[in-house]
Amino acid sequence: MKRLVSLAVCALVFAVTGPASTCQTAIAAQGRVTNLEQQAQQYLHEQKPGLAIPLLREIISLDPGNLNAHANLGVLLYFQGNYQEAIPAMRKALQIQPDLWKIEALLGIAEKRTGDPAAAQRNLEDAFPHLNEKNFQKEAGIELIELQSSSRQFAKALLVVDRIEELSPQDPHILFVAYEISSQMMAQSMLSLLLVAPNSAEMNMIVARELGSQGEREKAIAKYRDAIRLNPMLPGVHFELAEQLRGASDPKLNAQAEAEYKAATQANPYDEKAWCRLGESMAARGDFANAQDAYKKALALQPADAVAETDLAIALISTHHQKQAIPLLESAIKEDPSNIAAHYRLNVLYRSAGRTADAQHEMDQYTHYKALKDKMDDVLRQMRTHTDPQ
Numbered sequence: 001m002k003r004l005v006s007l008a009v010c011a012l013v014f015a016v017t018g019p020a021s022t023c024q025t026a027i028a029a030q031g032r033v034t035n036l037e038q039q040a041q042q043y044l045h046e047q048k049p050g051l052a053i054p055l056l057r058e059i060i061s062l063d064p065g066n067l068n069a070h071a072n073l074g075v076l077l078y079f080q081g082n083y084q085e086a087i088p089a090m091r092k093a094l095q096i097q098p099d100l101w102k103i104e105a106l107l108g109i110a111e112k113r114t115g116d117p118a119a120a121q122r123n124l125e126d127a128f129p130h131l132n133e134k135n136f137q138k139e140a141g142i143e144l145i146e147l148q149s150s151s152r153q154f155a156k157a158l159l160v161v162d163r164i165e166e167l168s169p170q171d172p173h174i175l176f177v178a179y180e181i182s183s184q185m186m187a188q189s190m191l192s193l194l195l196v197a198p199n200s201a202e203m204n205m206i207v208a209r210e211l212g213s214q215g216e217r218e219k220a221i222a223k224y225r226d227a228i229r230l231n232p233m234l235p236g237v238h239f240e241l242a243e244q245l246r247g248a249s250d251p252k253l254n255a256q257a258e259a260e261y262k263a264a265t266q267a268n269p270y271d272e273k274a275w276c277r278l279g280e281s282m283a284a285r286g287d288f289a290n291a292q293d294a295y296k297k298a299l300a301l302q303p304a305d306a307v308a309e310t311d312l313a314i315a316l317i318s319t320h321h322q323k324q325a326i327p328l329l330e331s332a333i334k335e336d337p338s339n340i341a342a343h344y345r346l347n348v349l350y351r352s353a354g355r356t357a358d359a360q361h362e363m364d365q366y367t368h369y370k371a372l373k374d375k376m377d378d379v380l381r382q383m384r385t386h387t388d389p390q
Contacts, residue, residue, distance in 0.1 A: 053076055108123030138168060221245065258281040
């Protein structure tokens with residue numbers, strides 16, 4: 001029946017275009033295409049792309065609008081590393097059907113690797129939101145991030161980083177890419193600020209932060225104070241100055257930190273970290289009652305802060321309120337299982353309460369995470385030793 005329909009169509013074509021031999025040629029060509037498609041599929045099933053490629057080329061010569069042939073040819077050439085020839089095939093497939101997202105992403109990568117970054121970025125940006133295969137989404141995302149960051153489009157790149165980080169939050173490579181983009185954004189912002197406001201409070205604060213990261217604590221403190229003189233309400237400046245004062249080797253400077261933490265909470269009552277540090281400062285000089293108030297303010301702002309919960313529990317223990325401390329420590333461990341201080345304190349409280357098995361469990365956890373922390377500290381120490389100038 002199908003052949004009769006084809007012959008009927010040919011008769012119609014003949015009336016318009018020419019002799020019956022033309023129809024016979026078209027039917028023969030279609031039969032040849034069908035046979036070639038079947039053979040190509042067999043080769044693909046047998047993982048013999050080298051044999052499938054010439055068949056796909058022949059299909060295209062006989063049927064230039066064959067979507068599957070263009071798409072398969074493009075993909076096979078791509079994975080052979082023949083990007084120059086893969087590109088036209090994939091572009092043709094997308095002309096026929098534009099929503100082939102994986103094909104478009106592969107096209108973008110091929111264009112990137114053949115020196116056409118503008119086209120590559122357009123195609124990858126178009127395809128990336130529609131990809132749903134985790135490993136390929138990561139690969140395409142990293143290629144796109146490289147294109148965006150090379151053209152200093154860091155805000156765009158950071159959005160892509162966030163997307164792939166959601167898929168693999170513990171992937172070291174993705175975390176490294178996130179770090180790289182953040183560092184480049186910071187450098188760009190610093191340069192921009194240096195150009196427009198070199199003597200501003202903000203610039204002084206950035207310079208102070210850089211000095212602090214390089215271990216130039218005294219110079220950093222001086223720069224933070226310059227920033228405060230220019231703008232005492234600059235967000236974060238009192239807290240960062242207090243951090244430098246707190247870590248100084250001079251006890252006189254240490255003693256000045258608490259006033260800066262107070263100034264930070266006055267400038268921004270919603271600064272949870274400043275409330276935590278203020279509590280630590282008060283607790284360090286034995287003022288546990290006021291320290292508890294500071295920790296409670298911090299927890300009201302961020303109830304899941306394991307450090308604040310642990311510090312509040314320690315302050316409560318110091319004022320003989322052990323029962324109130326236990327649920328705080330249990331919550332802190334739930335939020336952060338690696339919290340060694342919480343494990344150790346909870347071990348002591350459980351043992352005092354006669355909960356021997358629970359106490360032993362907490363001691364085992366403390367020993368486990370303490371060993372991990374010591375190992376990490378040792379690695380960082382070795383890294384610093386290797387990178388310090390001789």
